[in-house]
Amino acid sequence: MGIRKIRKIGDDILTKRSREVKEMDHRTATLIDDMLDTMYDADGVGLAAPQVGILKRIVVIDVSAEANQPIVLINPKILEMSGEQTGDEACLSVPGKAGQVTRPNYVKVRAKNREMQEIEIEGTELLARALCHELDHLEGMLYVERVKGGLHDAGNKEQEED
Numbered sequence: 522m523g524i525r526k527i528r529k530i531g532d533d534i535l536t537k538r539s540r541e542v543k544e545m546d547h548r549t550a551t552l553i554d555d556m557l558d559t560m561y562d563a564d565g566v567g568l569a570a571p572q573v574g575i576l577k578r579i580v581v582i583d584v585s586a587e588a589n590q591p592i593v594l595i596n597p598k599i600l601e602m603s604g605e606q607t608g609d610e611a612c613l614s615v616p617g618k619a620g621q622v623t624r625p626n627y628v629k630v631r632a633k634n635r636e637m638q639e640i641e642i643e644g645t646e647l648l649a650r651a652l653c654h655e656l657d658h659l660e661g662m663l664y665v666e667r668v669k670g671g672l673h674d675a676g677n678k679e680q681e682e683d
Contacts, residue, residue, distance in 0.1 A: 525559045525573040530615045530663060534571055539578045539659040542595045545637045549577070553635060556581045557591055565613045567651045569658030572614050580655035584647045592642065597632035597656055606646065610654065610664050611675045619675040620668030624650045 528534055542549060552575060560568040560581055567582040582592040604626030611619040628649040634640045644652050654664055665672065 523555050523558060524562050525555050527559065527563060527568075527572055527613050528574055530665065532614075534574055534576065535614060535658070535663060536661045537571065537576055538661050539569075539571055539576045541578050542633075545595075545635070549579070550635070552577070553579060553581065553593055557583075557593075560613075561588060563613050566647070567655045568613065569655045571658050571661070578659050580659065582648070582651045582655060584651055593635045594630065594632035594642070594655075595634070595637065597630050597652075597659070599628060599652070599656060600631050600641070601627070601629040602649075602653075603627045604645075606650065607669075608650070609675075610650065610668075612654070612664050614663065615665060615672075617675055618665075618672040620665065620672045621670055622650075622664055622667045623669070624653045628652045630656070 556568050556573060559573060566584050570577040570579040578596045580594045580597060583590055602625035605623060606626040607621055607623040609619045610622040626649055627645050629641060629643045630652055631641050
């Protein structure tokens, strides 16, 4: 396990669509462990594989207050969305900045877990926001493309989404 370099806005890899994961192998398992270590080290609540330079459809999320309840999603797809929430959003790939983004308040996602078993996860509020934010990364989109009113300096590290 280790800490990987987080790619920053302007890096071409962040604009590319990620590829599906076909099987769990040692390299993919190591990537997941490294992504978790990197996310926790950077005080983020989510991280997508493209943010560490790997174009695989993998995201890790942990919105728990204790930061010890990680969610690993492989090949995630949104099944349902409803409601609306608008709030500050930030990103480890856009350090020091935040912006107002409107997202669904409820999201249901189907994915494979670390054991490559199909799972469904439902989230509201921060988890719904994190799911949408991370899945955007897999499509090559940064949250700054969704910001209304421009970016501002991030005042609170706890608001960082990913």
